[in-house]
Amino acid sequence: MTIFRCLLAVALFYLAELQAGADELTIISPHWEGIRYEFANAFSEYYQGQYGKPIHITWLDVGGTSEILRYIRSEYQRSPSGVGIDLLFGGGIDPFIELKRAALLEPAKINLAPEVAREVAGTPLHDPDGYFFAATMSVFGIICNQEVLRRLNLEPPRTWEDLGTPELRGWIGSGDPRRSGSMHMAYEIMLQAYGWERGWQAIYRLGANIRSFVANSLQVSKDVSNGEVACGLAIDSQASSQLRSLEPGKLTFTIPTGLSVINGDAIALLKGAPHPDIAREFLRFILSEAGQRIWMLPVGSPGGPRSYELARFSVLPHLYAKVPRTGIGLNPFEQQSSLRYNSTLGSSRWGLLNDLFGVYVVDGQQVLRQSIPTSPPLPEATLATLTAAHPPLSPLDRAHLIHDWETAAYQHSWPRLGLQLVPTFLVIMILFLCAHLNRRATRRRSTIRSASE
Amino acid sequence: MLQRLMLIGSLAFLVCMLVVPVGATIQQGFAPELIHLLLSSPRFWECLLNSVNLAIFCSALCICFALPLALLTSRYRLPMQGLIQSITLLPLVLPPFVSAIGLRKLLSRFGPINLLLMHTGLTDNPIDFLGASGLTGVAVVQALHLYPLPYLAITSALNRQDSSLEEAAALLGASPLQRLKAITLPLLTPALVGSGILVFTWSLTDLGTPLVFDYRSLLSVRIFEHADDTSGNPMGHSLVAMMAVLCTLLFAISQRLKARSPILGGTKEGRTISPRPLKGPAKLLASIGVLLFLALATTPHLGVFLLSIAPKWFMTVLPERISFAAYSELFSHPLTGPSIRNSVVLSVASTGLNLTLGLSIAWLLARGSAPGRKLLDLLSMTPLAVPGIVLAFGYLGIFAGTPLDARVNPMPLLILGYTVRRVPFMLRSIDAGFAQCDAALEEAAAIFGAAPPTILQRITAPLLAPQIIAGAILCFCMAMLEVSESLLLATREKYFPISKAMYSLLSRPDGAAIASALGVVTMALLLLGFWSAARLTRRPLAEIFRP
Secondary structure, eight states: OHHHHHHHHHHHHHHHHHTTOOEEEEEEOOSOHHHHHHHHHHHHHHHHHHHSSOEEEEEEOOSSHHHHHHHHHHHHHHOTTOOSOOEEEOSOSHHHHHHHHTTOEEOOOOOOOTTSOSEETTEEOSOTTSSEEEEEEEEEEEEEEHHHHHHTTOOOOOSTGGGGOGGGTTOEEEEOTTTOHHHHHHHHHHHHHHOHHHHHHHHHHHHHHEEEEESSHHHHHHHHHHTSSSEEEEEHHHHHHHHTTSOTTSEEEEOOTTTOOEEEEEEEEETTOSSHHHHHHHHHHHHSHHHHHHHHSOTTSTTSOSSOOOOOBOSOTTHHHHSOOOTTOOOGGGOOOOOOOOHHHHHHTHHHHHHHHIIIIITTHHHHHHOOOSSOSSOHHHHHHHHHOSSOOOHHHHHHHHHHHHHHHTTTOHHHHHHHTHHHHHHHHHHHHHHHHHHHHHHHHHHHHHHHO | OHHHHHHHHHHHHHIIIIIHHHHHHHHHHTOHHHHHHHHTOHHHHHHHHHHHHHHHHHHHHHHHHHHHHHHHHHHEEOTTHHHHHHHHHGGGGSOHHHHHHHHHHHHSTTSHHHHHHHHTTSOSSOOOTTOSSSHHHHHHHHHHHHTHHHHHHHHHHHHHSBHHHHHHHHHTTOOHHHHIIIIIHHHHHHHHHHHHHHHHHHHHHOOHHHHHHTOOOSHHHHHHHHHTTTTTOTHHHHHHHHHHHHHHHHHHHHHHHHHHOOOOSOOSSSOBOOOEEOOHHHHHHHHHHHHHHHHHHHHHHHHHHHHHTOSOOSSSSSOSOOOOHHHHHHHHSTTHHHHHHHHHHHHHHHHHHHHHHHHHHHHHHHHOOOTTHHHHHHHHHGGGGSOHHHHHHHHHHHTTTSTTOTTTOOHHHHHHHHHHHHHHHHHHHHHHHHHHSOHHHHHHHHHTTOOHHHHIIIIIHHHHHHHHHHHHHHHHHHHHTOOHHHHHHOOBGGGOOHHHHHHHHTTSTTHHHHHHHHHHHHHHHHHHHHHHHHHHHTSOTHHHHOO
16 A cells, blocks of 8 residues: 555656646756755746746756866766756856867857946956856955954964965865865966965965865855854855854955956856757846846845845946945956966866865875975976876876875875774774683683583 | 565565666776775775774764663663653764754854853863864764664663573672673673674765765765766776775674674573662762763754754854744745655655565565575675665666666655665564564464465454554655765755755755754654654664664
8 A cells, every 4th residue: 555655656746747848947057056046036037028938947966066067077978969958057267168178068159238247357257259158256265254363363364375374274264176166266366376386385385274175165154154264265255145144344355465366157058958049048138137136136125136145246347336235345347456367277277186186285184284395296387288188188097197196195194094003903902802702701601511510 | 476476576676776786886896907096095095094993983982872871771770761761862863964063063163162161261272172183073973873773782682681690690799890891791792793883884884974074084975076977087986896895894794793692691581680779879970970971962963953043153152043934944945845845755655665675575584485585685684784875876877878867867766775775674674573473373364264365464464563664664764864875866956855955055155054954853753753663663673773
């Protein structure tokens, strides 16, 4: 009986799925659920008004930007013509450049309205060939808990290098660059802002100070707010999600002058998108004033988000004067950044740099805490050769490469591993002791028994 | 004929859903080149040793928690005995990764507990409870979750002990301490080792807790990190193969120990020791000790509850504002509402499948005569040795591109995956029922001319009912909060089960409150489930949980 009822429940469940019958759109996105919810809502209203039909949006969640990239790549390897996903929404600019290079994007071919900004602080926002468009922007900086810094008697850090001072050991938060696109960008920015050699020194020192590399970059800002760490790497929206519920001055967001960039956060059609026309409609909507207002307006205001405050930057410069600003209250179009960020370089070495960060900084934190290496793990030119390799590195090559790096990074850690064996030895000894005692007891018992008989 | 069909059906299910996926992964992972890379990598050894040390630390902690508690509660009559015993089982219902959320908030360096200590002037600098390495935090949370397993095992072993042994020792003048050393502890060894290995395996393969603590240098976490990159880096398969080998080894050891250990003093006929009341200062001391421990054990639950009612909590001892908004949002929220529905559908379906499978396998083993039953017995116990993470990893690879592809719709695979993992629990529960109900009754009915359906309806079903219901409730509860398969297989939001929804909510700016509220609700649900399972069978839960 129960079984039939279960089967019935499952069947009903699928029937409910089938009967929807609306137009569909599948979007893969690292954006948090508030952004997904608001844009899905606003777009369905818009679509209903425009075409008189409901639209059903499916969001795919496979994790952060780096995980999405890996997922998309492995899916295209399996079915090269298309993977049943229409749009990639969010993740910065660099991943999109890389996907375009790998020919995994579909040209969107939409006309940008003249009021949409073409560049911010000297950095172009959209793809010149029309493959991807910046839907919003992010600025990279440092979020600090002033209360904790005061109690620790420490000066608030102003630059990336300040985060590496030994006094802050264990008090810095960071996400895992292999999993979070924004964290990867922060490290890439350090490398480009300081240059390869000095950049790696800054990253090594920062890496040694980091409490733990969290999987989700938003957790960094939460940890700062909780007082688990004093300062952390963040983009404006992550910081402002914590800032806004507190009195001003308790948490601060600092942008290192001349050492940070304002970067687009793009959206693009994936190759073989099953619903390209609806996807283009979504693009047009998100770049229109109605779509852009959702990023900026407070909850409940007309044309603004319904339930979640997104506090992100709009790519429409004229909107900043028109609407009340939420978030960190900064107009990115008034910022003068002296750092010219090279997206092509950043995107081409994204994957290998992640492997490098993984081995030498994230996994290699123990080693960093003992001593800071004096030189980068490998010369910049070597990395450039590896990224330009043709054909690209095979999975097995990659495994070998990572293995070689690991062996180099951990060459002094074998003795420590020996130390880690101690508990295992102890347990085995105890078990043997128990077995021995047990055997002795059994022997004694049988002696007593035979004696009594 | 019917028997043959049932046998073939059950075997086919286990082979398709267990042997083939796990086998395929392991086989890919055992490529000599990969194994060589893995074994010569210091990083692999670091993770392996960390995992093993974590499991050792966690099992040791568990035994340290459980042994004194079990001795106290079963040898002495304490005030509020019933309440203590039910609170002791509470941790079992909260998946450790949920308790980690609460603990992480309470114990952070400027968290409520540290602030309280600093306000009262007990310390000047915050105490780093969670430890920079994180291993301690993970081990403590896992131990606080798992100690009921050794506790249940030890209690039931103590209750089975023949009182005459201790009485004889007392008559011969042995002090209580000597009796404990010479009689009680040796007799407890099988229970200690058995439950120790269970905890060890559980901690070794646990994924949720280290993820919430962001402790990365563990085998399970590395497998999780590789799961979405199977085509970019082949090392994931090797890691899975290593994990599978490790678990099989542990399982084999525990089976061997169980087969070898004679049940000494565990007589059914002998008198058991009845608890004695404690007097004077001893009573006070014991009560305080037990209460302190229970306070520690329920700290994570308290933390989760406080988080669920605190929309704003910035560096103060208690939340600044209290609101139950998260609970009302729970059912309207686009993520939690469907996730509860998904989990219920998944759990009901997998429990149904489990019932069918469990009943037919148990019947075949207990009453059947078809050849191949030995194989069936072996296969149906194997899921105990296969961690959810290994199984899910295999499913991802082997079913990609088929109608069962988890990336399109994970529900069928989740149902099947949940079912496979719970086969041993269901089987053990029903098997115990068959063992209790005498075959002679059925034979007698058959002699009097009752047809098989009548026998089933009038004799077997009523006798088995409590066991079946208990097993079903247990399977349902475990499926409701399954973590590792759910995290790996569910990628589309509308198919998220509760655990994945909670994990995803935690990455939202204000998600902690709702995730905690979801945790509290499921906790209540599971508590109800376990309680009714225990009531129905009138039998300690230990019997169901023991490997």
